[in-house]
Structure formats: C-alpha cells, structure tokens
Amino acid sequence: MSQTYTLKVNGATHTVTADDPKMPLLYALRNDLALRGPRFGCGLGQCGACTVHLEGVAVRSCSVPISDAAGKSITTLEGLGSPEHLHPIQQAFVDEQAAQCGYCINGMIMQAKALLDHNQHPSEQDIRDALALNLCRCGTHARIIRAVQRAAAALA
Amino acid sequence: MTHDILTHERLTRRAFLKGAGSLVVTFTFLPQRSSAADAAAPGKSVATNAVDGFIEIHPDNTVTIYSGKVDLGTGVRTAITQIASEELDMPLTAVSVIQGDTLTTPDQGVTFGSLSIQVGGMQIRQACATARAVLVQRAAERFKVPASVIKTHEGQCWNGSERVPYATLIETEGLILKVDPKALLKAPADYVIVGRSVARLDIPGKVTGRFEYMQDFRLPGMLHARVIRPAGVHAELLSVDDSAARKLPGFVATVREGNFLAVVSRTEWGAIQASQAIRPVWSDWQGLPEQDKLWAYVRNTAVSKSEDLQKVGDPAAVLQQSPKALRATYDFAIHTHGSIGPSCAVAEWKDGKLTCWSASQQTHLLRKQLAQMMKVPDADVRCIYIDGSGCYGRNGHEDAAADAVLIAKVVNQPVRVQWMRADEHGWDPKGPPTLLDFAGAVDETGHIAAWSSQAYIPQRPAQVSVTLLTADLANMPHEDAHPGNVHQALAIGYQVPNLKTTVHSLSHTPFRASWIRAPGRMQNTFGNESFMDELAHAAGGDPVAFRLSHLNDARGRECLERVARLAQWQPRTTPASTEGDVVRGRGVSYIKYELVRTYVAVVADVEVHRKTGKIRVTHFYVAHDCGQIINPDGLKNQLEGNIIQTISRTLLEEIKFDRSHITSLDWKSYPILTFPEVPTIAMDLIDRPNEKPWGAGEPTASVVPSAIGNAVYDALGVRLRSVPFTPQKVMQAMRTTI
Ligand code: FES
Ligand code: FES
Numbered sequence: 001m002s003q004t005y006t007l008k009v010n011g012a013t014h015t016v017t018a019d020d021p022k023m024p025l026l027y028a029l030r031n032d033l034a035l036r037g038p039r040f041g042c043g044l045g046q047c048g049a050c051t052v053h054l055e056g057v058a059v060r061s062c063s064v065p066i067s068d069a070a071g072k073s074i075t076t077l078e079g080l081g082s083p084e085h086l087h088p089i090q091q092a093f094v095d096e097q098a099a100q101c102g103y104c105i106n107g108m109i110m111q112a113k114a115l116l117d118h119n120q121h122p123s124e125q126d127i128r129d130a131l132a133l134n135l136c137r138c139g140t141h142a143r144i145i146r147a148v149q150r151a152a153a154a155l156a
Numbered sequence: 157m158t159h160d161i162l163t164h165e166r167l168t169r170r171a172f173l174k175g176a177g178s179l180v181v182t183f184t185f186l187p188q189r190s191s192a193a194d195a196a197a198p199g200k201s202v203a204t205n206a207v208d209g210f211i212e213i214h215p216d217n218t219v220t221i222y223s224g225k226v227d228l229g230t231g232v233r234t235a236i237t238q239i240a241s242e243e244l245d246m247p248l249t250a251v252s253v254i255q256g257d258t259l260t261t262p263d264q265g266v267t268f269g270s271l272s273i274q275v276g277g278m279q280i281r282q283a284c285a286t287a288r289a290v291l292v293q294r295a296a297e298r299f300k301v302p303a304s305v306i307k308t309h310e311g312q313c314w315n316g317s318e319r320v321p322y323a324t325l326i327e328t329e330g331l332i333l334k335v336d337p338k339a340l341l342k343a344p345a346d347y348v349i350v351g352r353s354v355a356r357l358d359i360p361g362k363v364t365g366r367f368e369y370m371q372d373f374r375l376p377g378m379l380h381a382r383v384i385r386p387a388g389v390h391a392e393l394l395s396v397d398d399s400a401a402r403k404l405p406g407f408v409a410t411v412r413e414g415n416f417l418a419v420v421s422r423t424e425w426g427a428i429q430a431s432q433a434i435r436p437v438w439s440d441w442q443g444l445p446e447q448d449k450l451w452a453y454v455r456n457t458a459v460s461k462s463e464d465l466q467k468v469g470d471p472a473a474v475l476q477q478s479p480k481a482l483r484a485t486y487d488f489a490i491h492t493h494g495s496i497g498p499s500c501a502v503a504e505w506k507d508g509k510l511t512c513w514s515a516s517q518q519t520h521l522l523r524k525q526l527a528q529m530m531k532v533p534d535a536d537v538r539c540i541y542i543d544g545s546g547c548y549g550r551n552g553h554e555d556a557a558a559d560a561v562l563i564a565k566v567v568n569q570p571v572r573v574q575w576m577r578a579d580e581h582g583w584d585p586k587g588p589p590t591l592l593d594f595a596g597a598v599d600e601t602g603h604i605a606a607w608s609s610q611a612y613i614p615q616r617p618a619q620v621s622v623t624l625l626t627a628d629l630a631n632m633p634h635e636d637a638h639p640g641n642v643h644q645a646l647a648i649g650y651q652v653p654n655l656k657t658t659v660h661s662l663s664h665t666p667f668r669a670s671w672i673r674a675p676g677r678m679q680n681t682f683g684n685e686s687f688m689d690e691l692a693h694a695a696g697g698d699p700v701a702f703r704l705s706h707l708n709d710a711r712g713r714e715c716l717e718r719v720a721r722l723a724q725w726q727p728r729t730t731p732a733s734t735e736g737d738v739v740r741g742r743g744v745s746y747i748k749y750e751l752v753r754t755y756v757a758v759v760a761d762v763e764v765h766r767k768t769g770k771i772r773v774t775h776f777y778v779a780h781d782c783g784q785i786i787n788p789d790g791l792k793n794q795l796e797g798n799i800i801q802t803i804s805r806t807l808l809e810e811i812k813f814d815r816s817h818i819t820s821l822d823w824k825s826y827p828i829l830t831f832p833e834v835p836t837i838a839m840d841l842i843d844r845p846n847e848k849p850w851g852a853g854e855p856t857a858s859v860v861p862s863a864i865g866n867a868v869y870d871a872l873g874v875r876l877r878s879v880p881f882t883p884q885k886v887m888q889a890m891r892t893t894i
Contacts, residue, residue: 001405002405018425019404019405019406019423019425019426020405020425020429023425024425027423027424027425030372030424031423031424034374035365036365036366036367036368036369036372037364037365038365039369039371039497040371040497040498040574041496041497041498041545041577042577042822042823043428043576043577044577044822044823046577046822046823046824047496047823049496049497076365077363077364077365078364078365078366080364081364082364082366083360083361083364083366086360086363086364090360090363090364093359093363094355094359094360094363097355097356097359097789097790097793098359099229099356099358099359099362099363100229100230100231100546100793100794100797101228101229101496101543101544101545101546102229102358102359102362102363102367103229103369103495103496103497103544103545103546104496105362105363106365109363127831128831128832128834129831129832131830131831132830132831132832133830134830134831135496135823135828135830136496137493137494137495137496137545137546137548137801137828138229138546138797138801139796139797139798139799139800139801139804139829140793140796140797140800141800141829141831141834142796142800142834142836142837143793143796144831145831145834
C-alpha cells in the first residue's frame, strides 16, 4: 500500500513514503521533513495555520493530499528566511513585534507573501481582506496589519 | 508607530539616553536552553525561598533563571529576562530562562490571573537582589574594601580598578542561600533594561519556523495517538468495533479504559484514520439543558452557598421606597478558549517513572494530578513545559497530557497525543454561563442611592485545579472542576451609601468549567459597568462624569480622565441621533481590578446597522495604570490582544449544544473576529516606575463587553444585556425598546 512521493521543498528534493495518497501534505512536511513552519490548527481548511506555497500559490497544506503536491514546488516559512537572514516580511514581523503565541504567524506571513507577490502597494483594506480567512486567537491583528504594511514598503 | 531597532552595542551606548520610550530593543540572545533536552541538574533546589531555586550562574558567567511561571505567548519569558538582568546587573544576552519544569523550577503557582510579573517576577527580582548583595559582599572581602565601594556592572563586581566576574565569586561557595525578603532592590531611577521595549526573544524563531512548540516535540520511538470522545457528555461506552482500524497500516492498539477511548498508530495520519475507522457504540445520554432555556436552567439550579461580598447600609429598604428603582438581568454565554493549535502532549514511562511534556500553565499542579490519577508518588512524575498555542486559561493542555500518560502506560512506549479541532472545541473546559441580577436607584442629586447585585456562578472547590478529563472518563481518581475565582470583580469600588453585592454559588454547571481570561471578572464587570451606565442615564448624567462623581480613588480618577482626553470624549446624556441606517455611538467602562490592583478605563466607538443589527467596533481607547511597566511594547501587545479577543467574545462567541453534546465543533460553528472587523486601538500607558508592577492583560479584557454595550446604547438607545451581542439580539432589543 505504501507509496513513494517526491517532494520539492524550499529548493531541495526529498523522497517521502506514505501509506495513503490522501494523507495531507501537512503531515509529510511536519513529520517526515521535520518542518515547523506549517502548523496544525484545524485540519479543516478554516484557520490558515498550515499555509504553504504550492507553485507560488498559498494553499492550506492540511487540505492538499500528498499525491497532489508530489513533484510540485513547495515553499514553507523556513524557505523564506532564517533568524540570521530574515526575509523582508519576516523582518517586518520582528520589527512590529507582531506575534503573541505566534501559532498563527506562519499562515499570516505565507498569506501576506502571496498578497505582496501580486500587489506591491496594498491598501490597509487589501491587507485586511487578504488575511480575512486567517484566524488569530491572541488578537495580534493590529500588529500583523502594520507588519504587512511595513513589509510592503520595504519590498516596493 | 514606528520602531527603531537597537542592536546590543548601540544599546550600551544609548541605554542611558532618556526619552527612548517607544523603541524596541533587539538583541541576539543566548540560544534558549531547551528544558526538554537539559539533563536534570541533580539536587537543584526548587524552593521558592532559595536563591538557588531561581538562579544558576554558570562558569562562563552566564545565568539561567528558573521560572515556575511560563510564557503563554504573552512575553513573560522576555519580561522575566529583563527583570533578572536588571536586578543582577547582568547583560540581557547572558540570561536565559527555563520555565515550568517540575524537576528544576520552583512552584510559583499556576500561570493565571495576570500574576506572572506581579507575583512570579517579583519573587525572581528578590532572589536576584539577594544574590547581587551577596556577590558584592564577597567581592568586598576579596578586595578587602567596604561593600559600599563595590559596584556591579555587566556580570562583574569592581572596586574602581579591579573587576571580578560573578562566576569567580561563586566558585567555592556557590549560591546556596535563602532569599532575603529585605535585600535592597535597585532604585527604579537606575534602571536601564526594565521599562524599555526589549524585543521579544521568541519572535525571530516564531516568524521563521525555528521555534519549537509543544506540537513540534518528538521523542525517538514515539507513537501517535488520537482520542475518541463520547457521543454524549456523560454517555457510556457500550462496545467498540475496531476491526476496520486494525487493518490500517501502522495500527498499534486500541486503548479502552471505562469511557476513555483512543487509538495508537506508528504514524500520525494512521492514528487519525484509525480514529475515523473505529466504531464505538455509546449509550444515549441527553442530560444537557435545552440551549434556549439555559438561563432558566441556571436560575433554577440549586444554590449551595450564598455570600455577601459587600454590605453597606440597607439597599433593600431604599429600593423599596424608590419609585424609579431600576432592575436588570444580565447574562454571559459559555465560551471556549479557542486556542488556534489544539492541545498536544507527549508522555514517556521509564522504570515506573513518568515524564510528561505539555504546554500546561500549571506543571507543578499537573504533576500532582497525574500522580493522583496514576496512583504513583509525586516524586516519580516530572512535568516539563514547552510553549504551545496561546491558551488564555486552563484549556485542554492538561487533559491531553493525561491522555498521553494513560495511553503511554498501556502501550508501554512514548506517546504523542494531538487533539483534533473538534476535541478542543468540544472538550476543553469552558467559561461557565453567568447570570447577574441588578437593582439600583439614584437620588435627586444625581447620585446612586442604592446598588444591589447578585451573581449566579458555579461553586468553587477548595482545590484550585480542574478535573482531568481522562481521569473522569476512565473513572480514575480525580478532583472536582474549578471555574476559577469567578466571584471576583462583582464587588464595586464606587462610593455608594447602600450597597450589597452577593454571590450565589451553584451546585452544578452544564459543562466542565475552568478559568478563561478574566474569569468571572469579565462577566461581573459586564454587569457592573453596564448597570452603572443605566444608572448614569437614569440620573441624566454623562457616563464619565457620573463615574467620577462616585469615585474618590486618585489613580482611578486619573485613569478615567485620561481615557476621556485620549478619546476626546464629549459629555453625552442622551442617545445619539438615530437618523440613517448606520448609527454611531461611544461607551465608557472602568475597573480597578479586583479592587486592589491595575486600573483600566476604556472607550469604545461602535457603528450599528439598524436594518441588520450588526455591530462593528471601529475604535478603542484605553488608559492603563499597572504601576511599574516592565516592557512598554510588550504591554501594548497584551492590551491589543486582550481588547481584540474580547471584542470577539462579546460580539460573536457562544458555545452551542444539543441535549447530548456541544455542537460548536469548528470555526464555522464558533466564529471568531477576523481582520476586516478589527478596530484601531489608541493607548495611554501610565507608567509609575516607583510603584509595584501589577498584572496587565486580563484587567483590560474585563471592561471590553460593557464598553461596547454602553456604546450601542449611546448609538441606538437600546440596552444589550446578553453576551454575545448577535444581530438577532440587537434587532430583538430594538423591537422591544421602541
Ligand atoms: S490547519 Fe489547515 S487551515 Fe487550519
Ligand atoms: S499570535 Fe497566537 S494565534 Fe495569533
């Protein structure tokens, strides 16, 4: 039953074995590749904590079967930057101190990246709309909005 | 607001510059020691009155602080680092913190009630002051000079010409000392680190996927488990058919203990699949009240004890003689913590001894509970904290820990339990339903003549702990649920000649209760500050002026006056005009938290759509006095978070249930506030460096619902007395008022 899949994650190619082609990509990233960026929040596509980019598009990895992701280029939060070399969006989140527990922040940054890839000068409303389906329970929203504005300015 | 980032080198140059208030200072910190990986320090003290309980100075002149209070995503780790670094005169970069490990950290009590700094941080400050005094003494002896000559700086003592690092001074004698409660604290005027916006230590790791959350923790040979909860809250497990689950690759075991049911697999996805494939048969249990008769149910629940918290004069007599006495009933729905990451824990048994990793806010208490459940001595249990998703109170972390402990025992291998979304929404302990009755009267001078309040809240067992769900289901030893000190903040700080505030403790509440952010204080303050508004309007007074005229506490008055200034409050005595579909209003609310600490005053601006009943909170203003501020930016972060989360609770949140179980099992059925609805927030932080630091965070949450309700009244002339303020309730209130 178990099958092998090729995952191209953050520029590196990995081979992952899964028992079920419907296993969500999230579990391969977290358990097989030991990545911590994508997070399990709901498994239902409702919160955004698990967001990664698949071929440059923000998707919810809890709802993408591994068989659909195989062979495609995947970027996770780790792929944007590291604490030593922060991506400008990550830098903006640090500058604005835009996290409390931080559990949602993967989703916020990956969704913001998808926005800024297409809209270099988003209005505040654009940012709010782009993040409307990403949930944060700690109430860090105001800072996240400021961080995305700061990132937009830095990237423009 | 823009932040200027300071590196460590620049800080040392600029640290003494005045007026650098809004700067966020960033450092490259020591890699935080992972308590999980740390070998146990044999024989390390965990006494709360021992310096070596809290502080360990290493040969490389770095220091580890052992904190029983943990960082629940609130920045406590950073604040504790600042406090210790300041009081020890150690560079920030030389200080790391280990939190919530029962083997190495003192039991500083549960991390709740916004007490981490006020209590936990102050114990650590005193231990550091004791240590510094002793180090100075030792240096004085070494240099043969009076202690008064010795200065401390950057982890060294110096006599004006020679320096000796702290590490050298403890080489022979160590730091085995009792905390001296009288050890002289540094003068706040000399602070260089406390009071500054030091950047949070954890954020770089959190924005890059490098930070280790509980959910990331793995052990070699670890198995994955999922729990399957009863179909009804108290349903019995009659039988289980796990034949389909057993056929799944990786399947290891079904664990059944009374009504506790779980599946174990070698892979996480295998465990999830098995939990879906298993076929349990539960008894039909329908013991919950009907949701739409919840308040009648609460009112009819047997009262086990009634207690007057305040009693002055004779309010009953005054009320009877007042033709225009006001009476009002308030209610506040059942809420879940709603952590974005569901609870998770790992447990391992080795030679009869248990180690359990969890995001518990109360590892010491959890240790006792787990020991009791498993019938082993406390000493055989070690609980280690690893940061989880924010939890805002006692959520499911401890229950997931107990799940992992039981399953690991049965399968005799390390086990990781990750709750699914429905487990968290359905089975974390809840903020209980709260019902409040008020009566009041104003006299002809526009003052309150009488005030009477009665709260109907769950009773509190003597022990401050919440039943472990696992123990409850598996019928193992456990104690009763504890809702938190939900009587708090019913008593009021206003000057009223005839006053009675009464708590009726109910013998029963429908769901396992626990404390969730500002437990009871939020509900009681919702009633108090809304009713205060009702009385202000009855007296024809402006809500701010009316509050001030009943308040003789100077710091409280200043807080209210400052929020009025911040919001450019204009006196208002009648509801704003009601022209057009969208009407606007503003409301005020105030508290001195638990009558003994933090002052908060807020103003909320709202828009209400009269055709749909939808409320939008557009602006929030807060004036906040918690005494000494440790980290201004960290404080702002907390206040923003508490305001936004409580707007969500006020406008949207309510646990739904049928006669068997909770039906709000995901984010669709329990929506929370999203980006488009988040208001702008303005703050006035009142810093009092020479005062004690009081708790910050939940005091602000407690005033949010009433400020919104009062603003809606200002906009519409309609009083909302039931949280959440759903559009249906707004429409209903409009129909009955007009
Ligand atoms: S975990 Fe994927 S959307 Fe919530
Ligand atoms: S920062 Fe905790 S959920 Fe967003």
